Amino acid sequence: MALSIKNHNLYSGASKVPFIKSPNVGGMLSPKFLIIHYTASGPDADIARFFAQESADVSAHLVVRRDGSIKQCVPFNRVAWHAGKSQWTGKDGAHYAGLNNSSIGIEIENWGPLKKVGTRWVSWRGVNVLRSKVVEARHKFGTPDCGWEAFTKAQFEATLAAARALCSAYKIEDIMGHDDIAPGRKSDPGPAWDMAAFKANVNIEAEKQTIVSKSAMRGSTSSP
Ligand SMILES: [Zn+2]
Numbered sequence: 001m002a003l004s005i006k007n008h009n010l011y012s013g014a015s016k017v018p019f020i021k022s023p024n025v026g027g028m029l030s031p032k033f034l035i036i037h038y039t040a041s042g043p044d045a046d047i048a049r050f051f052a053q054e055s056a057d058v059s060a061h062l063v064v065r066r067d068g069s070i071k072q073c074v075p076f077n078r079v080a081w082h083a084g085k086s087q088w089t090g091k092d093g094a095h096y097a098g099l100n101n102s103s104i105g106i107e108i109e110n111w112g113p114l115k116k117v118g119t120r121w122v123s124w125r126g127v128n129v130l131r132s133k134v135v136e137a138r139h140k141f142g143t144p145d146c147g148w149e150a151f152t153k154a155q156f157e158a159t160l161a162a163a164r165a166l167c168s169a170y171k172i173e174d175i176m177g178h179d180d181i182a183p184g185r186k187s188d189p190g191p192a193w194d195m196a197a198f199k200a201n202v203n204i205e206a207e208k209q210t211i212v213s214k215s216a217m218r219g220s221t222s223s224p
Helices: 047-051 153-169 195-222
Strands: 003-006 009-012 025-028 033-038 062-064 070-072 078-080 087-089 095-097 103-108 113-117 120-122 134-137 146-149 174-177
Touching: 003 153, 009 070, 033 153, 047 062, 062 153, 103 153, 113 146, 153 195, 174 195
Parallel strands: 033 103, 033 174, 062 103
Antiparallel strands: 003 009, 025 078, 062 070, 087 095, 113 120, 134 146
């Protein structure tokens, strides 16, 4: 799926991805980071619709459902309320506190941590998750071992396509998990999200584009 960005909206080909407007927004945003989240919800909850309610008091720019479909809730040049109390040190040593003001938030539909009850894995809501869809792992910040709902391949690919589009439209310096910017307080996206593979795939694409543009430049300078 090739995605692109026009007027701070996400497009799939010539059509805008469904936009479910959230009223929970701040001021203007020049995004420097992408923050990956899980929704801590199952397929019965439409999180984009939840963000559309003022009473929710939270939002994110994008929501990626389990089938890989994407909805946008906030334009990419406006602050969304996804990070809460958070901090990060940028590659240039700059300190960021309250990452809502510098980042794009991507929520991926996933239960997050699961509890073992007898032989079953259940979500915090008591919903069963198939054993084949459970990743048993310890969170990098040391929370006890537990199960984590696996993300789907469709989600990984859709999020990758969105991240590539965002990185080519904005000067994105880095991609972090909510757990990276709020360690101890937040555990999303957690060990089921392969952040290393995700970042490598986004960067590979960016490097390819640089190589292409460099060779295009060489081509134009060397042509008679
Ligand atoms: Zn989060």
